[in-house]
Amino acid sequence: MTDHSLPASADIRLEGVSKSFDGKVKAVDDVSLAIAPGEFFSLLGPSGCGKTTSLRMIAGFEAPDAGRIRVGGADITDVPVHKRDMGMVFQSYALFPHRTVAENVAFGLRMRSLPREEIRRRVAAALKQVALDGYEDRRPGQLSGGQQQRVALARAIVIRPPVLLCDEPLGALDRKLRQSMQFELKQLQKELGVTLVFVTHDQEEALAMSDRIAVMNAGRVEQVGAPAEIYDRPRTRFVADFIGEINLFDGTWDGGRFIAGDGRSLPATMNGARPGAGAVAVRPEKARIVAPGEGAVAGRIESANFLGGQVLYRIAASGDRHMLAKETNMGAAARPVGTEVGLLWNEADAVVLEG
Amino acid sequence: MASLADALPATRLTPRPRRPAVSPIAWLVGPALLLFVIFFVLPFAVMAVLSLLSGNPAQNPNVYLTSRHYVRFAGDDLYWDALWSTLRIGIVTTLASLLVGYPLAHWMARMKSRLGHALLLMAVIAPMLTGIVVRTFAWMTILQDKGVINTTLIGLGLIEKPLPLMYNEFGTVVALVHIYVPFMVLTLTGVIGRIDERLEQAARNLGASRLRAFAEVTLPLSLPGIFAGSLLVFALSISAYVTPFLMGGTNVLTLPMLIYQQVSSSFNLGFAGALGVILLAVSLLVVIAYNHVLARFSGPEGLT
């Protein structure tokens, strides 16, 4: 693709957007987001939290009940779908089964009434970009899932949209293919410079690919931040729990110290937390396994899960509690089940949660 | 709703691995095959044979082979007119049913509310529970010179003489469309319902207006349903007897009416057979031509 300049990517702003269906539950509840031009932005959350609905409102398939949506500064809330000029990759790809791969990719260009020759050239270039040259005359039904996914991608990017919307585009692929497609999609997005809104319920995928992530829960945005920030500094209990594994401790802040339910003081710094009831959380890989007497909490190793590069220990503590600790796999030095151990972490590694 | 289109060869079959022995399923097809032979192949064969004989072999053993029934048909404009009239009624009825039925089927197939869907389905099917004769008589009371429409228009002073709404092909087609449109709707609803709505959304996202998205995606994908529904309505309306007889009066003469005459009053089974064979042959040609037209619309692989 040397015959044109990069498409101007646009920023997307959602301002207090709400949507409910049948006047009942709010599928999307007062969501505000500012997505930068050229950003890889993920909407992450459990099933039914309103990710697809948010995306469909940006695409124009659903009209928000309240709030405005702006793209590139222009208010597009009332612009009809076909005038929004956005690329979209549907969850099930939605390829036209009665048309060939080339015809599928050419569709958006044809709708823009471009000259035949230019359509041909751009379709060829787009198919090349997704490594599908030579498949022009196949029908979608004759392609594998991964190939269909790429056709859907080519069909969306060939119109050079300033904004690309993807609804779980890799959801139907097997793990291996999924990982290579993650890499390719990210690569392509950077190459095109397009603003990409990516919907997924797979936290690993979101962490691996995104510039920033919005974690959603029950129609609301819980936290927006870079992957490392979301992982290392979850603000709410929901985010901490949803992303990866974590040890949660309920307790109270008392004179700058965190006192767990059983009366022990745990390593944590208050930085900004309100005094009174609170919670802290520690990632399993931040928890060090030490001798029973030296830990902030103590317990007995109940099981050891071999994860390849690491071992995940499940530790039974007093009061029917369980904790997780992850250690680098050291071969023969693995700890046997039944060992009494203690857990310790740096004060800075204990995440202070709101409420 | 298992659609009638399922049964048609229009749907492409995926090749299955060949089995060594006769599958037990094949035995289940047996009764259907037997019925097909007894009620379709056999009568047609008898009809075709009779059409080539000089008389009824059951009554007169000295019959001989002859083409005179076909020669008789070819030599008389009355019969050609009846053939054209039959085809014209069939084609116009089919196209009108398609125009009326498609929007209805589309609406039904895309309806979110299950209650609404059920009510519409009832509305479509309910008329089929009344006999054809009853429905035709109902149309007579509406379309007659002294029927609802004409008396209303005259009463309002909009016309002076009654409009010729009945005892012609127009009245015949109106009644036939009413009677056969449910077949079109049911067939199309099944096919349209299975077209993923997201395809049309994808088209709109790529810059197609609602109408364009429909024309580019849903319409071509529903061609098998259009073909199946049309075939059904066409076959039913060219073989209709009661409705053309009652609605057409003396002004409409179709092949089924002629055939009935030949069988019931002229006792000329040979000529009746020839008329039947001609009707079947010509309607097959029409169907093949129609299939070609639709296939052109949907591209090389769209239909067959």
Ligand SMILES: Nc1ncnc2c1ncn2[C@@H]1O[C@H](COP(=O)(O)OP(=O)(O)OP(=O)(O)O)[C@@H](O)[C@H]1O
């Ligand atoms: N067309 C609709 N009619 C009624 N309710 C809907 C509709 N679309 C979505 N909902 C409801 O809105 C809520 C959010 O749905 P949405 O599809 O946005 O979730 P999601 O985050 O994409 O979930 P998933 O990960 O399962 O795709 C759900 O409770 C869903 O049932």
Ligand SMILES: [Mg+2]
């Ligand atoms: Mg979804």
